[in-house]
Amino acid sequence: MLRYIRMLDSTNAKILEGLGKYGPRNVLALAKSIGLPPTTVAFRLRKLMKDGLLQIRANLDHSKLGLMKAILFVESPARQKAKCRQVIENLDYWTYMTQCHGKYEGYYTIFAFPAVFEKQLQQYLEKAAALGVFSSYTLHRIGNLTEIGPNFHWFDFNTKSWNFQWEHWIDEVNSQAENSPLDLNEPKTYSIRGDVIDILILKELEKDGAAKFTELAKVANITPQGVRYRYNRHIIGRNLLNEYQVATLPYPLPSSDMCSFIISFKDKKTLTRFSNSLHRKPFVFTYGKAIRQLSLILHTYTPKTEFRNLIDSMNRLAEKNLIEDFLYVILDVESFKRQTISYEFFEEGRWTYNHKKKLEKLSEMAQ
Numbered sequence: 471m472l473r474y475i476r477m478l479d480s481t482n483a484k485i486l487e488g489l490g491k492y493g494p495r496n497v498l499a500l501a502k503s504i505g506l507p508p509t510t511v512a513f514r515l516r517k518l519m520k521d522g523l524l525q526i527r528a529n530l531d532h533s534k535l536g537l538m539k540a541i542l543f544v545e546s547p548a549r550q551k552a553k554c555r556q557v558i559e560n561l562d563y564w565t566y567m568t569q570c571h572g573k574y575e576g577y578y579t580i581f582a583f584p585a586v587f588e589k590q591l592q593q594y595l596e597k598a599a600a601l602g603v604f605s606s607y608t609l610h611r612i613g614n615l616t617e618i619g620p621n622f623h624w625f626d627f628n629t630k631s632w633n634f635q636w637e638h639w640i641d642e643v644n645s646q647a648e649n650s651p652l653d654l655n656e657p658k659t660y661s662i663r664g665d666v667i668d669i670l671i672l673k674e675l676e677k678d679g680a681a682k683f684t685e686l687a688k689v690a691n692i693t694p695q696g697v698r699y700r701y702n703r704h705i706i707g708r709n710l711l712n713e714y715q716v717a718t719l720p721y722p723l724p725s726s727d728m729c730s731f732i733i734s735f736k737d738k739k740t741l742t743r744f745s746n747s748l749h750r751k752p753f754v755f756t757y758g759k760a761i762r763q764l765s766l767i768l769h770t771y772t773p774k775t776e777f778r779n780l781i782d783s784m785n786r787l788a789e790k791n792l793i794e795d796f797l798y799v800i801l802d803v804e805s806f807k808r809q810t811i812s813y814e815f816f817e818e819g820r821w822t823y824n825h826k827k828k829l830e831k832l833s834e835m836a837q
Contacts, residue, residue, distance in 0.1 A: 474523050474719075475630050477518065478625070480627050483627070486619070486620040487619060488503055490617060490620070490715075490716045491619075493714045494526045494679055524716070524718045525717040526714050527677065528675035528676050528715070530582075530672055530710060530712065530811065531614055531710055531711065531712045533613075534708065535710065536584060536662035537583060537811065538582070538585040540580075540609055540610065541609070541610045542577075542579040542581065543573075543576075543578060543609075545574045545575060545604065546577060546605065550603065551577075553603060553836075560831050560835070561581070561583070561828065562812050562815060562823075563583040563584065564580065566579065566580040566808050567580075568802055569802040570730070572800050573799050574606075574799050576605075582811050584821035586660075586821070587825070588611075590828075593829075594829065595609060602836065610732070611760065612758040612759060612761060612767055613653070613656050613657055613761060614712055615756040615757065615769075617712075617715045618748060618749060618755060618756065619715075620720065621752055622752070623750050624752050625720075625752070634776050634779060636782070639747065640783055642747050644743070644790065644792060648742050649742065651746065653745075653758075654742065656762070663704075663708045665819065667690050668705060668710065669811065670813060671689070671690055671697060671701065672811065675711070676810040679714045683698050721772075725774050726773050727771070727772055727774055728771045728803050729769070729777075729800050729801060730768070730769050730770075730799055730801060731767070731769075731796055733765060733766045733768055733794075733795075735794050738764065741759070741765075744787075748768070753772045754771075755769040755770065755771050756768075756769045764794075781798075
């Protein structure tokens with residue numbers, strides 16, 4: 471954390487803010503946007519990554535790969551957390567999993583699940599609850615999660631400290647425009663626009679968005695020129711990649727809280743106002759609209775000293791009728807597990823899922 475604070479000057483801040491827009495492969499455009507030589511930007515980026523202060527990961531448009539994004543909240547019976555985790559892992563298509571506390575005492579999981587097997591996913595979860603592996607659960611289908619990259623609008627570079635302007639944010643929510651941004655659009659289809667080579671490249675970019683084409687070529691078993699062509703024509707040309715996640719923590723993990731909120735709204739206008747207020751906010755990681763619901767899933771990250779202020783702000787927003795209601799869970803980030811899209815189950819241009827086998831395994835684990 472001390473190294474992070476030392477490196478946090480206005481120049482590095484501009485580079486980190488610009489990365490989310492331009493990505494790691496467009497250093498020239500990034501450098502031009504902030505008025506710096508490309509060599510300076512490239513040198514600082516390499517140093518941040520070498521020092522372990524920055525990771526860059528691809529944020530995929532799963533709907534264009536035939537995958538449905540969904541978030542699962544599970545309440546685990548006492549003394550059965552290990553079994554509960556195994557039952558969730560048995561589904562294979564999860565991308566993020568961690569223990570959670572609060573409204574649900576159990577597990578919080580993000581899925582990128584084949585849309586054609588949505589009914590089977592529901593049946594699996596219902597059986598897990600019927601067998602007593604889950605005390606309760608809720609599953610929310612969502613659109614793409616919008617990444618809010620690093621921003622330092624509330625950071626004082628002179629004192630090297632954050633100034634959380636909660637009252638300003640509440641006023642800002644009320645004054646936002648009611649025009650709906652594109653990131654609130656719900657997927658109309660779940661067509662598969664890539665092939666197995668595209669998916670191999672994408673899963674590597676999920677691990678390291680700055681991976682060189684020569685490295686990607688070894689995984690995809692094609693030439694670097696072939697990777698370049700596919701990256702430009704398929705991945706970018708077909709919009710398989712939404713943006714890049716610029717992963718850097720502005721405050722240390724042991725003294726911070728990461729949460730997932732489900733926030734409901736009385737109408738689309740208030741939902742839109744709220745979502746428009748989330749950009750350039752240092753406590754926001756990602757957000758996404760729940761499909762066919764007037765609800766938003768919001769992931770936040772705050773110092774523990776500011777968490778109460780965040781909850782108070784949510785209550786104030788409810789009092790002002792700017793949100794309808796909310797609930798949240800605290801995510802245990804020290805227990806989190808992450809994996810890429812389940813590329814190993816993509817065969818002959820389609821995703822595979824053996825529902826019968828999964829249910830049999832579920833019954834065995836429930837005993």
